[in-house]
Amino acid sequence: MSDDRVVSVKGPKGELQQWIDPCVEVSIEDGVINLTRESDHRDHRSKHGLYRALIANMVEGVSNGYSVKMELVGVGFRAKSTGQLLELSLGYSHPIAFELPKEIALIAETEKGKNPTITLTSHDKQLIGQVAAKLRSLRKPEPYKGKGVRFVGEYIRKKDGKTSAK
Template sequence: MTLSKDNVVTVKGPKGELTQAVDADIIVSQEDGVLTVSRPTEQKRHKALHGLYRSLINNMVVGVTDGFKIEQELVGVGYRATNQGNTLDLVLGYSHHYVFQLPEEIKVTTLSEKGQTPKIILESIDKQLIGQVAAKIRSLRTPEPYKGKGIKFVGEVLRRKAGKSASKK
């Protein structure tokens, strides 16, 4: 970890390097390899920024050491996902394919096993970027509440609704 004069924190690790500019009001100090984030006053804004930058720096450290991984599954008849490099080709039941270009920092893997729902696995060192890309992919076909068809995160619990009930005569 390095801290420059203009409050820019750089974290290097086995998986890569990330940088983050820190607000001028927040005090970041480094002693014996430990980065300490502190606030000058107890104002509401300073408290909020203190927690924000502490979390951002922590996410950078976790990212460059372990990395982040998000798994999504495509639930629906005929839904498929294939990838070539950083291009994701999605068939989501529409009349056309979606070709989704991923940033260079994200590694994508697709799994399509017979009898299993197709899966998209995203890996990156940048937590904010991987979350944003996963949300964009999910927004292409959000899970609907009646049958649960769509793109959902693995482990996500969907709120299901009952369909129409038969009328009494």
């Protein structure tokens, strides 16, 4: 931890930094990171838990990394990657070009007879979650047929369609 209250974590996958609030003290003893708070005030307890989780995610990310798998469900939905540019066809009148941050690696796969999948990998959990949420927001799964961009394994609650009046 530096003098300006920034914790830096290095590992084989990269390096991450996080500013720490003054109400939380960070110390490293025998290779274990310890966090202590000033008091048991509600605000201090919540920040203690927040920074503990953020540092744990940083350590996990630089050592093992994170990955998110997404699938494109819908007729004619396609994904093509060229470097850090992801080109998506999501049923709109024009293709969508999505620029990825340099910290994120991308694999776009399309198997015949299956939905196209996008796999994002990175050492930064916050960044990968934010980018995945942005991708999902380009075409959210709709509740009638479930078409759209979704996480693999995500459950979409479906609604019944119109019923004819008899």
